[in-house]
Amino acid sequence: MMEVRFSGFGGQGIVRCALITGKAISLYDNKFATMTQSFGPEARGGACSSQLVVSESRVLYPYVTVPGVLVALSQEAYNLYEPELGNGGILIVEQDLVKQKPDTGRVQVFPVPATRFAEELGNRLFANLVVIGFFAAVTKCVTPDAVKKALPELVPGRFLKANIQAFDKGYAYGNEIMAAKSGASVTADAMSEGVE
Amino acid sequence: MVRKVKADPKGVLEGPHFMDGDHALAEGALAAGCRFFAGYPITPSTETAERFAERCPEAGGLFIQMEDEIASITALIGGAWGGQKVMTVTSGPGFSLMMENIGLACMTETPMVIANVQRGGPSTGLPTLTAQQEMMQVRWGSHGDYRVIALVPDSPQECFDLAIEAFNLSETYRTPVFIMTDETVGHMHEKVVIPPASEIEVVERNWYTGPKDQYKPYKFGAENHMPGPMVKVGDGYRFHVTGLVHDERGYPQATVEAGKINITHIIEKIDSNADKIIRFEADQLEGAEVVVVSYGITSRIAIKAVMDARKQGIKTGNFRMITAWPFPEKQIREIASKVKAIVVPEINYGQMVREVERVAGGRCKVISVNSTGGAVHDPSEILAAIKEGRS
Amino acid sequence: MNQNANASFAQDNPMSQFLRMERMPHIWCPGCGIGTVVTAFAEAIKKSGLDLDKIAIVSGIGCTGRTAGYVKLDSFHSTHGRAIPLATGLKLANPEMKVVVFSGDGDLFSIGGNHFIHAARRNMDITVVCVNNFTYGMTGGQMTPTTPNTANASTTPFGNYEFPFSLPFLADACGATYVARWTSLHARQISASIKEALNHKGFSFIEVIAPCTTLYQRRNRLGDGLDALEYYQNDAEIAHGIDTREVDIGYQSKIKIGKFVERDKPTYLENVNQKYTNVLGDEYQLYGKTTPEKEAEAKAKAEAAAKGAV
Numbered sequence: 016m017m018e019v020r021f022s023g024f025g026g027q028g029i030v031r032c033a034l035i036t037g038k039a040i041s042l043y044d045n046k047f048a049t050m051t052q053s054f055g056p057e058a059r060g061g062a063c064s065s066q067l068v069v070s071e072s073r074v075l076y077p078y079v080t081v082p083g084v085l086v087a088l089s090q091e092a093y094n095l096y097e098p099e100l101g102n103g104g105i106l107i108v109e110q111d112l113v114k115q116k117p118d119t120g121r122v123q124v125f126p127v128p129a130t131r132f133a134e135e136l137g138n139r140l141f142a143n144l145v146v147i148g149f150f151a152a153v154t155k156c157v158t159p160d161a162v163k164k165a166l167p168e169l170v171p172g173r174f175l176k177a178n179i180q181a182f183d184k185g186y187a188y189g190n191e192i193m194a195a196k197s198g199a200s201v202t203a204d205a206m207s208e209g210v211e
Numbered sequence: 212m213v214r215k216v217k218a219d220p221k222g223v224l225e226g227p228h229f230m231d232g233d234h235a236l237a238e239g240a241l242a243a244g245c246r247f248f249a250g251y252p253i254t255p256s257t258e259t260a261e262r263f264a265e266r267c268p269e270a271g272g273l274f275i276q277m278e279d280e281i282a283s284i285t286a287l288i289g290g291a292w293g294g295q296k297v298m299t300v301t302s303g304p305g306f307s308l309m310m311e312n313i314g315l316a317c318m319t320e321t322p323m324v325i326a327n328v329q330r331g332g333p334s335t336g337l338p339t340l341t342a343q344q345e346m347m348q349v350r351w352g353s354h355g356d357y358r359v360i361a362l363v364p365d366s367p368q369e370c371f372d373l374a375i376e377a378f379n380l381s382e383t384y385r386t387p388v389f390i391m392t393d394e395t396v397g398h399m400h401e402k403v404v405i406p407p408a409s410e411i412e413v414v415e416r417n418w419y420t421g422p423k424d425q426y427k428p429y430k431f432g433a434e435n436h437m438p439g440p441m442v443k444v445g446d447g448y449r450f451h452v453t454g455l456v457h458d459e460r461g462y463p464q465a466t467v468e469a470g471k472i473n474i475t476h477i478i479e480k481i482d483s484n485a486d487k488i489i490r491f492e493a494d495q496l497e498g499a500e501v502v503v504v505s506y507g508i509t510s511r512i513a514i515k516a517v518m519d520a521r522k523q524g525i526k527t528g529n530f531r532m533i534t535a536w537p538f539p540e541k542q543i544r545e546i547a548s549k550v551k552a553i554v555v556p557e558i559n560y561g562q563m564v565r566e567v568e569r570v571a572g573g574r575c576k577v578i579s580v581n582s583t584g585g586a587v588h589d590p591s592e593i594l595a596a597i598k599e600g601r602s
Numbered sequence: 603m604n605q606n607a608n609a610s611f612a613q614d615n616p617m618s619q620f621l622r623m624e625r626m627p628h629i630w631c632p633g634c635g636i637g638t639v640v641t642a643f644a645e646a647i648k649k650s651g652l653d654l655d656k657i658a659i660v661s662g663i664g665c666t667g668r669t670a671g672y673v674k675l676d677s678f679h680s681t682h683g684r685a686i687p688l689a690t691g692l693k694l695a696n697p698e699m700k701v702v703v704f705s706g707d708g709d710l711f712s713i714g715g716n717h718f719i720h721a722a723r724r725n726m727d728i729t730v731v732c733v734n735n736f737t738y739g740m741t742g743g744q745m746t747p748t749t750p751n752t753a754n755a756s757t758t759p760f761g762n763y764e765f766p767f768s769l770p771f772l773a774d775a776c777g778a779t780y781v782a783r784w785t786s787l788h789a790r791q792i793s794a795s796i797k798e799a800l801n802h803k804g805f806s807f808i809e810v811i812a813p814c815t816t817l818y819q820r821r822n823r824l825g826d827g828l829d830a831l832e833y834y835q836n837d838a839e840i841a842h843g844i845d846t847r848e849v850d851i852g853y854q855s856k857i858k859i860g861k862f863v864e865r866d867k868p869t870y871l872e873n874v875n876q877k878y879t880n881v882l883g884d885e886y887q888l889y890g891k892t893t894p895e896k897e898a899e900a901k902a903k904a905e906a907a908a909k910g911a912v
């Protein structure tokens with residue numbers, strides 16, 4: 016089972032992130048996903064968040080308790096939600112929008128310049144798809160195929176292609192980072208061994 | 212006569228969807244053949260109305276946003292006698308406004324489905340946060356003596372399924388049927404599988420087809436107190452419908468005897484068919500020391516506590532009411548005679564627990580895990596009650 | 603209210619085919635104006651030549667509200683104030699029906715006022731007949747939103763200090779497309795107006811000033827039903843087409859009567875149909891048929907086919 020929180024500010028497509036990912040997982044990856052979101056005044060402006068509980072069997076308890084993955088696309092969201100991310104959890108941050116605390120190694124941090132990538136693709140609105148792509152590569156929680164199947168109906172038809180491009184961009188970047196990380200962590204291990 | 216037909220494919224959006232409970236309610240209604248919806252916006256139920264409005268034209272239905280909830284519920288009475296299957300949806304404040312005319316619908320035996328996506332109250336309360344605070348209001352809220360059927364879904368899929376069930380029950384028993392969902396289920400997205408129309412059974416209105424001059428809008432004292440067939444306006448029956456105590460012709464009769472016949476019918480058509488109406492899910496009741504009785508979203512929280520308790524070696528049973536009204540008396544009475552305690556978590560300050568206590572009649576402890584609303588329980592609160600129950 | 607009221611109303615009534623004789627005697631007091639309006643209504647539907655099976659009547663609660671129970675049509679006695687939304691549901695669920703709301707001033711304009719203004723705004727295709735007796739008859743003569751200023755009512759025992767609605771002005775302002783007012787003296791004109799209203803497309807409103815003899819007349823020492831008719835005879839002035847801003851009624855003042863408004867505007871359902879047809883083209887069809895209707899159609903078709911084969 017995996018608990019995921021997407022967070023940021025209103026207008027960044029935070030709810031859409033969870034909708035797309037949740038739909039992809041539960042309709043096309045043959046797993047179960049329950050998506051919840053905060054409503055009302057607290058959902059307008061300020062930090063906004065949507066949650067996914069993903070499981071191999073039917074999700075009983077629908078809420079996130081201790082998230083294993085946090086996606087934080089704004090400073091406020093990072094400040095608010097980082098402390099509740101579980102130890103060893105995966106933290107994905109929008110690197111140009113979030114200034115992080117000094118890394119203590121408590122969680123694994125994966126920065127991504129999602130907005131910049133999206134702008135390069137023509138519209139910052141595609142940033143959330145870059146994030147989903149990056150998220151898919153880093154967490155392996157959802158397959159790229161499933162996301163692409165889930166997209167129609169959830170993004171306007173005329174932007175479908177651009178959204179898929181944005182996803183691919185984020186996914187490719189995520190894979191690069193993961194490859195580098197595994198290389199780096201091997202090095203780190205090797206180094207510590209060397210020190211031994 | 213209960214007549215089942217296959218759903219009209221026009222209303223069935225076949226396939227798997229990732230959908231919230233509110234939308235699923237609208238889809239269930241459309242699949243069940245509902246083609247008239249009158250409503251007034253209120254959080255957290257508005258999405259159902261919006262969905263219905265959007266899907267209406269292609270399904271051949273009509274949506275009207277009325278000026279308030281009183282108008283909405285009353286328009287349903289007109290809509291139903293106009294010949295349509297009808298629905299409205301609301302939340303706390305709107306539900307309160309509907310009460311008087313819910314009574315009119317019961318009294319005139321008008322089939323309809325009313326969904327209450329419960330939020331925190333009283334008054335404006337916690338409009339965007341979850342609650343289960345109208346479980347007694349739905350049963351007793353309108354004045355006078357009557358009975359209702361109330362179903363409680365625990366997921367978007369069940370919102371869809373129970374919407375169909377609600378329409379089927381409302382046609383079978385010619386009575387308003389309530390779907391007492393809540394903000395969490397209403398706004399939660401999950402996979403909802405809508406089967407093909409050929410696999411959905413819907414109960415047709417029991418249309419009268421006999422000679423015109425022999426039609427009576429009501430039938431009292433039939434076998435199992437089943438209601439009589441209906442007609443619709445415009446078919447030449449020239450029938451009368453009133454909220455006054457009436458005879459089978461529908462004519463007002465201001466006497467004690469007429470009241471006895473009329474009201475007994477309204478009550479007995481539900482009470483004497485309770486076994487056929489009541490639905491529940493039970494798990495590991497056999498040998499249980501403690502049983503958790505819950506409904507709606509709270510069941511999904513309770514199950515976590517139940518599993519934790521089992522892990523700790525406490526024989527814990529789980530009983531989820533799908534039908535809250537009529538209350539599953541028989542089942543709860545039987546549980547009460549075998550266990551040390553029944554634990555009843557609900558997102559209110561103790562409502563259905565009163566029914567459990569009444570039925571348990573002192574045979575076991577009954578522990579209420581109540582809440583002032585706004586959020587689901589922390590499973591540990593329920594677990595603590597299970598432990599308390601066993602000790 | 604007089605329970606053993608004039609049974610002769612039933613027997614003598616030339617409109618007996620439109621009334622549920624088995625429900626007579628009715629509950630209205632001698633001299634009460636409601637009966638006259640009901641008779642005029644029956645006259646109107648008779649003259650209209652409309653299929654009686656296709657007219658439904660909806661009332662709220664009150665003395666006037668009892669009308670639905672006496673008229674031999676599909677009829678609904680709803681709750682206090684809610685006749686209009688029930689009628690709205692009926693009309694929308696079964697658009698081929700002519701739906702008439704028949705109720706009192708308190709019912710339609712106090713507790714039900716919100717429904718009235720919105721149905722008028724939507725140009726909902728229904729006819730609303732209000733028997734305005736300036737009081738809550740059924741509950742014993744309290745003030746209503748139409749009680750003239752200074753008139754006495756049981757809840758304004760020292761005279762009414764509120765300002766009343768002018769109903770034609772209200773209806774006009776809210777979007778009604780047919781507005782007329784008569785008094786119960788004008789039986790023929792009421793009939794003619796109701797007949798016109800039934801054939802009018804859109805929201806039509808007819809106010810009928812009528813005496814509540816037992817309460818309003820008596821409490822204000824205005825005499826009996828005949829005295830009321832004499833007042834109408836002397837003080838009602840026909841003023842067709844007059845600006846509805848000028849038709850308010852003071853205590854025992856002149857009463858402007860006539861047809862004030864008649865205009866053409868798309869109805870609610872016309873707008874719905876047009877919108878949906880724009881969106882969906884010819885595919886759009888409001889409502890399906892019931893199974894028995896479908897079966898009857900299939901049977902007729904099969905029979906026709908069999909005949910053709912012979």
Ligand SMILES: Cc1ncc(C[n+]2csc(CCOP(=O)(O)OP(=O)(O)O)c2C)c(N)n1
Nearest residue numbers: 663664665666682706707708709738739740
């Ligand atoms: C919700 C509600 N409130 C109050 C009443 C009591 N009540 C019955 S009739 C009536 C007034 C009716 O007045 P009007 O519509 O003018 O009819 P009339 O009797 O004068 O014809 C009232 C207040 C009620 N039945 N329902």
Ligand code: SF4
Nearest residue numbers: 631634665739814815
């Ligand atoms: S309105 Fe007045 S006169 Fe007419 S029946 Fe009612 S109480 Fe009697």
Ligand SMILES: [Mg+2]
Nearest residue numbers: 706707737738
């Ligand atoms: Mg009155």
